[in-house]
Amino acid sequence: KAGVTQTPRYLIKTRGQQVTLSCSPISGHRSVSWYQQTPGQGLQFLFEYFSETQRNKGNFPGRFSGRQFSNSRSEMNVSTLELGDSALYLCASSLTGERLETQYFGPGTRLLVL
Amino acid sequence: DQQVKQNSPSLSVQEGRISILNCDYTNSMFDYFLWYKKYPAEGPTFLISISSIKDKNEDGRFTVFLNKSAKHLSLHIVPSQPGDSAVYFCAASAKNYGGATNKLIFGTGTLLAVQP
Numbered sequence: 531k532a533g534v535t536q537t538p539r540y541l542i543k544t545r546g547q548q549v550t551l552s553c554s555p556i557s558g559h560r561s562v563s564w565y566q567q568t569p570g571q572g573l574q575f576l577f578e579y580f581s582e583t584q585r586n587k588g589n590f591p592g593r594f595s596g597r598q599f600s601n602s603r604s605e606m607n608v609s610t611l612e613l614g615d616s617a618l619y620l621c622a623s624s625l626t627g628e629r630l631e632t633q634y635f636g637p638g639t640r641l642l643v644l
Numbered sequence: 645d646q647q648v649k650q651n652s653p654s655l656s657v658q659e660g661r662i663s664i665l666n667c668d669y670t671n672s673m674f675d676y677f678l679w680y681k682k683y684p685a686e687g688p689t690f691l692i693s694i695s696s697i698k699d700k701n702e703d704g705r706f707t708v709f710l711n712k713s714a715k716h717l718s719l720h721i722v723p724s725q726p727g728d729s730a731v732y733f734c735a736a737s738a739k740n741y742g743g744a745t746n747k748l749i750f751g752t753g754t755l756l757a758v759q760p
Contacts, residue, residue: 534687563746572648572733573688573750586747620687627746629737630676635687 532557534623534636542642548609551639553621555602559634561627562604564596567618567638576619579604580627608641616643647671648736650751658759663721665754667734670715674736678748679708679719682731691732692719724758731755 535554543549555562563586564576575588579598596606602623608615618640622633649668657663667677675696680688694701694708694717701708707720721728734751 561746565750570752572646572650572752573735573748575747575749578746586745588747622687624746629739629745631746632690633746633748635680635689637685637687 534621534634536619536621536636536639538639539637540640540642542644543611544644545611545613547611548607549611549641551606551608551619551621551641553604553606553623553636555604555621555623556634559623559625560602561624561631562598562602563622563624563627563633564604564606565620565622566590567620568616573620576606578627585627611643613643616641646752647674648734648749648751650732650734650754652754653752654755654757656757656759657724659726660723663719663724663728663756663758665719665721665732665734665756667717667719667751668715669717669736671736671738671749672715673738674749675739676737677708677710677717678735678737679706680733680735680750681728682733682753688733721756724756726758726760729756729758 561580563578565573567573578586598604618638620638622635624631678693679691682688710717731753735748
């Protein structure tokens with residue numbers, strides 16, 4: 531079974547631009563969560579989607595948004611990029627998003643904002 | 645406010661010896677804890693977990709210990725192997741944490757280097 535895939539793997543943008551990242555979960559998984567990883571902050575929860583609905587949201591500004599499609603693929607969008615948005619963005623999938631389910635992470639998209 | 649803390653950014657251990665990675669938490673609502681391992685250019689992979697109703701969980705060379713009164717958990721790797729060299733993240737979960745079901749709160753990670 532193929533793992534979680536994320537595209538693109540690397541991205542360079544300038545301040546003020548917007549970016550869209552994509553995540554394809556493991557086949558059959560309906561829950562997709564997004565995390566931001568920065569040095570010194572660890573992984574921080576952005577949001578979780580299940581059945582095309584955002585179920586949970588972390589403490590990030592409204593510039594960070596996402597969506598999920600009927601095939602469970604998810605996209606994350608960051609508008610008006612800031613230098614501090616430079617990070618590794620990880621998505622994780624699980625079957626239903628129940629608390630004790632193992633979450634499987636993709637390799638991440640490394641975003642650099644100049 | 646870092647609710648899950650890994651105070652050692654790095655750890656170096658000789659092959660064959662024990663590696664002990666530590667994690668502290670502040671939120672008493674956390675009742676489920678996990679360890680993830682991350683190699684460069686890969687996503688974190690689940691390693692082992694423990695529920696707060698237990699104080700120890702073993703899986704092969706990996707054992708996690710939980711001390712609820714101290715709000716401390718540790719991961720023991722015995723014996724350590726060069727392939728264990730990676731960043732290890734501690735994570736915690738609580739029921740209905742801000743409405744979230746599967747939200748994980750991660751520490752900042754510890755880089756383990758196992759020397760041959």
